[in-house]
Amino acid sequence: xxxxxxxxxxxxxxxxxxxxxxxxxxxxxxxxxxxxxxxxxxxxxxxxxxxxxxxxxxxxxxxxxxxxxxxxxxxxxxxxxxxxxxxxxxxxxxxxxxxxxxxxxxxxxxxxxxxxxxxxxxxxxxxxxxxxxxxxxxxxxxxxxxxxxxxxxxxxxxxxxxxxxxxxxxxxxxxxxxxxxxxxxxxxxxxxxxxxxxxxxxxxxxxxxxxxxxxxxxxxxxxxxxxxxxxxxxxxxxxxxxxxxxxx
Amino acid sequence: xxxxxxxxxxxxxxxxxxxxxxxxxxxxxxxxxxxxxxxxxxxxxxxxxxxxxxxxxxxxxxxxxxxxxxxxxxxxxxxxxxxxxxxxxxxxxxxxxxxxxxxxxxxxxxxxxxxxxxxxxxxxxxxxxxxxxxxxxxxxxxxxxxxxxxxxxxxxxxxxxxxxxxxxxxxxxxxxxxxxxxxxxxxxxxxxxxxxxxxxxxxxxxxxxxxxxxxxxxxxxxxxxxxxxxxxxxxxxxxxxxxxxxxx
Numbered sequence: 001x002x003x004x005x006x007x008x009x010x011x012x013x014x015x016x017x018x019x020x021x022x023x024x025x026x027x028x029x030x031x032x033x034x035x036x037x038x039x040x041x042x043x044x045x046x047x048x049x050x051x052x053x054x055x056x057x058x059x060x061x062x063x064x065x066x067x068x069x070x071x072x073x074x075x076x077x078x079x080x081x082x083x084x085x086x087x088x089x090x091x092x093x094x095x096x097x098x099x100x101x102x103x104x105x106x107x108x109x110x111x112x113x114x115x116x117x118x119x120x121x122x123x124x125x126x127x128x129x130x131x132x133x134x135x136x137x138x139x140x141x142x143x144x145x146x147x148x149x150x151x152x153x154x155x156x157x158x159x160x161x162x163x164x165x166x167x168x169x170x171x172x173x174x175x176x177x178x179x180x181x182x183x184x185x186x187x188x189x190x191x192x193x194x195x196x197x198x199x200x201x202x203x204x205x206x207x208x209x210x211x212x213x214x215x216x217x218x219x220x221x222x223x224x225x226x227x228x229x230x231x232x233x234x235x236x237x238x239x240x241x242x243x244x245x246x247x248x
Numbered sequence: 249x250x251x252x253x254x255x256x257x258x259x260x261x262x263x264x265x266x267x268x269x270x271x272x273x274x275x276x277x278x279x280x281x282x283x284x285x286x287x288x289x290x291x292x293x294x295x296x297x298x299x300x301x302x303x304x305x306x307x308x309x310x311x312x313x314x315x316x317x318x319x320x321x322x323x324x325x326x327x328x329x330x331x332x333x334x335x336x337x338x339x340x341x342x343x344x345x346x347x348x349x350x351x352x353x354x355x356x357x358x359x360x361x362x363x364x365x366x367x368x369x370x371x372x373x374x375x376x377x378x379x380x381x382x383x384x385x386x387x388x389x390x391x392x393x394x395x396x397x398x399x400x401x402x403x404x405x406x407x408x409x410x411x412x413x414x415x416x417x418x419x420x421x422x423x424x425x426x427x428x429x430x431x432x433x434x435x436x437x438x439x440x441x442x443x444x445x446x447x448x449x450x451x452x453x454x455x456x457x458x459x460x461x462x463x464x465x466x467x468x469x470x471x472x473x474x475x476x477x478x479x480x481x482x483x484x485x486x487x488x489x490x491x492x493x494x495x496x
Contacts, residue, residue, distance in 0.1 A: 001370040005278035030253035035377045046426045085433050092464035095474020099481040114362035122249040129283045145429040178294045181393040216340035226343020230496040233347040248481040
C-alpha cells in the first residue's frame with residue numbers, strides 16, 4: 001500500500017486499450033463503500049464513454065486532451081436530488097436547499113472520488129483529476145442533463161497508462177502538518193519549505209518559458225489568475241443558486 | 249485492496265493503545281502524495297494528541313465521544329495562507345481570496361483526508377469522519393489558532409479499533425451511477441433502490457426509537473433538520489467571509 005500511495009503519478013496519456021466494464025464496476029463499488037455523511041450517499045457519478053459526449057465535454061475542460069483521449073471520464077456530482085425525491089416519496093420534508101447541504105454533498109462526492117482513484121491505481125490504471133469541473137459547472141450541467149440539486153464537483157479521466165512521467169515534488173511534510181495549534185509561516189520557514197520546489201529544473205524551465213521572475217509569479221500571473229478566479233467564483237455561486245443550494 | 253475497501257467499517261471505539269509516531273508520519277506522508285490542484289497543496293493538517301486540546305474540541309463536535317477517546321484527532325483545513333505568504337515573499341500578487349479558491353483548497357484537503365483514511369485502514373487502524381467540522385468552523389478556528397486563509401473542512405478520529413460493528417448498508421451501485429447522462433429518479437426506481445435500506449432491522453429500530461413514520465423522516469425531522477442546516481449554512485458562509493474567501 002505504501003509503495004502504491006508514495007510512488008503514484010498522475011497519468012495524462014492513455015493507451016487505446018479500453019477499461020473492462022467489470023473492472024470499472026468493481027472500482028466504483030469500492031468508491032461507494034467510502035465514508036458518507038449519515039450514510040446518505042448524497043453524490044452521483046456520471047460515466048462518459050461515448051466519444052461524442054467526450055467531445056461535448058472537452059471544451060468545458062478547456063480542451064485538456066485527456067478528456068477525449070481517456071477511455072473513461074467520470075464526473076462526480078454533489079447530489080441531493082435523489083435524497084430529496086426519496087424524502088418526498090416518504091412523507092418527509094427535505095431541508096437541503098442550502099449551502100451546508102451543498103458542502104456536505106460535495107465532500108461526499110470527493111471522498112468517493114479519491115477512493116476510486118486509489119482503487120483504480122491499485123489495478124495499474126492511471127488517473128487524472130480535472131479541476132476545471134467547478135469552473136464550467138453550468139455548462140457541464142447542460143451536457144450531462146443534471147437536474148436541480150445536482151452540481152458537478154470534480155472529474156477523473158481513467159485509462160491504462162501510456163507514459164511514466166517523472167514524479168513531481170511535494171512540500172516537506174512539516175510544511176503541511178501542525179501540532180496542536182497552527183504555527184504561522186515565517187519567511188525563514190517559507191524559504192526552507194519551498195527551497196526544493198524552487199530549485200528543481202522543471203520549476204526553472206517553467207519560469208523561463210513564462211518569462212517570469214519567480215515560480216510564484218507563474219501561478220499568480222499565468223496559471224491561476226485573480227480575474228479568472230473572481231469570474232469563476234461568481235459563476236460557481238450562481239450555479240449553486242440555480243441548482244437550489246442557496247435558499248437560506 | 250478490494251477486500252480492504254469493501255469490508256471497511258467506520259470505527260467509533262478505540263483501544264487505549266497509542267498510534268505510533270512513525271506510523272502516523274508515514275500515513276500523513278502518503279496522504280500528502282495525493283493529487284492536489286496545480287501541485288499547490290493548499291491544505292494543512294492539524295494533529296491533536298493533547299488531552300486538554302481534545303476536551304476543547306469536543307463540544308465543537310457536539311461532544312461526540314470519539315473526539316476525546318481517540319488517541320489522534322486530525323483536522324484537515326483548506327489553506328491558502330501558506331501559498332499566499334509564499335507568493336508575497338516572491339514578488340507575486342496572490343488572487344486567492346475568493347470562493348473558487350476556497351473550493352479548490354477544500355477539495356485538496358478532502359482528497360488528502362481520504363487517502364489518509366485508506367492508508368490508516370490498511371494498517372489496521374480505524375477511522376471516523378466528524379462531519380460537524382463545517383458546522384462549528386468558527387469555534388475550531390479559535391481553538392486551533394487558524395489564521396485568515398485557513399478554514400477547517402473535516403476531522404478524522406484515528407486509533408486502534410475496540411469494536412467490530414456490523415457493516416452498514418449502501419444503496420445499490422445503479423442508484424449512484426449514471427451512464428452518459430443523468431437519469432432522473434422515478435418513484436418506481438426509488439422504491440427499488442431504497443428497498444433494502446428501509447427493510448433493515450436497524451432502520452426499523454431507528455424509526456421506532458424516534459417515533460417517526462418513515463426512515464426519511466428520521467433524517468428530515470431528527471438528524472439533519474432544515475432550521476439547523478440554514479443556521480449552519482449562514483455560519484459557514486460568515487466563516488468564509490471572515491477567513492477572506494468571499495472577496496469577489
